[in-house]
Amino acid sequence: MKVEEICSVLNGELVCSSDRNSHEVTYAFASDLMSDVLTINCNNLLLITGLANLQTIRTAEMSDINCILFVRNKSVTPEMKNLAEELGMTLITCPSTMFRASGELYRAGMKPLF
Amino acid sequence: MAMSFEYKVTGGDFTRAGYASSQVKKMLKQLGVDNTVIKRVVVCLYEAEVNIVAHAWDGVISVDLNTDSIFLKLTDNGPGIANIEQAMQKGYSTASPEVREMGFGAGMGLPNISANADRFVINSEPGKGTTLEITINLNSNAV
Numbered sequence: 220m221k222v223e224e225i226c227s228v229l230n231g232e233l234v235c236s237s238d239r240n241s242h243e244v245t246y247a248f249a250s251d252l253m254s255d256v257l258t259i260n261c262n263n264l265l266l267i268t269g270l271a272n273l274q275t276i277r278t279a280e281m282s283d284i285n286c287i288l289f290v291r292n293k294s295v296t297p298e299m300k301n302l303a304e305e306l307g308m309t310l311i312t313c314p315s316t317m318f319r320a321s322g323e324l325y326r327a328g329m330k331p332l333f
Numbered sequence: 334m335a336m337s338f339e340y341k342v343t344g345g346d347f348t349r350a351g352y353a354s355s356q357v358k359k360m361l362k363q364l365g366v367d368n369t370v371i372k373r374v375v376v377c378l379y380e381a382e383v384n385i386v387a388h389a390w391d392g393v394i395s396v397d398l399n400t401d402s403i404f405l406k407l408t409d410n411g412p413g414i415a416n417i418e419q420a421m422q423k424g425y426s427t428a429s430p431e432v433r434e435m436g437f438g439a440g441m442g443l444p445n446i447s448a449n450a451d452r453f454v455i456n457s458e459p460g461k462g463t464t465l466e467i468t469i470n471l472n473s474n475a476v
Contacts, residue, residue: 253437
């Protein structure tokens with residue numbers, strides 16, 4: 220699923236993207252627990268989270284995750300955005316809850332990891 | 334190929350947590366190390382780095398890159414771990430609410446390191462600090 224489709228499905232806002240809307244992800248994983256994210260071994264993954272801080276970006280970096288969706292209207296701080304841009308990550312924010320965002324994306328064809 | 338690097342870590346500084354892991358990841362990529370190995374190294378290192386930030390006063394990370402393995406040693410000055418067996422159990426944690434707000438402190442860090450390492454040794458002296466020794470072979474897949 221392309222980033223622009225994710226934004227469209229969830230009424231989301233693209234905060235930053237190194238490769239604009241051509242970025243595409245196949246799988247999604249939803250968690251606020253970063254140690255949980257670090258156990259995932261998958262490429263081409265969208266991280267859906269309500270945890271918005273620098274460690275979210277760092278965790279994604281270590282997990283080779285290039286696209287993060289922040290739910291519940293969480294704010295991306297300038298420091299988070301700067302780091303994400305430096306790492307070439309795509310950040311999206313949306314007003315939905317994690318449950319709703321996950322459900323809408325699943326209905327639109329996003330695949331679960333397992 | 335034999336290279337050594339050292340990074341200092343400050344306890345409580347969550348804005349810098351992960352910096353050393355990030356630097357190591359960039360360096361391993363530049364050296365052309367296999368992506369699967371890099372991921373295992375940085376997951377181990379990042380979990381351990383966050384542990385120092387979360388629990389200790391300060392610490393040092395040393396990274397030794399050899400022809401057949403990567404050796405990580407993390408030594409901290411901190412409260413130490415009274416019961417290592419208990420600390421290794423999934424779900425056990427003594428993390429503060431601040432650490433949990435950062436998305437950690439669920440008792441998964443040490444088990445996660447153990448799962449990704451080819452060799453993992455932990456020594457601790459309560460009241461003094463903890464040392465982790467992590468070895469990851471360049472030609473193996475432990476996970």
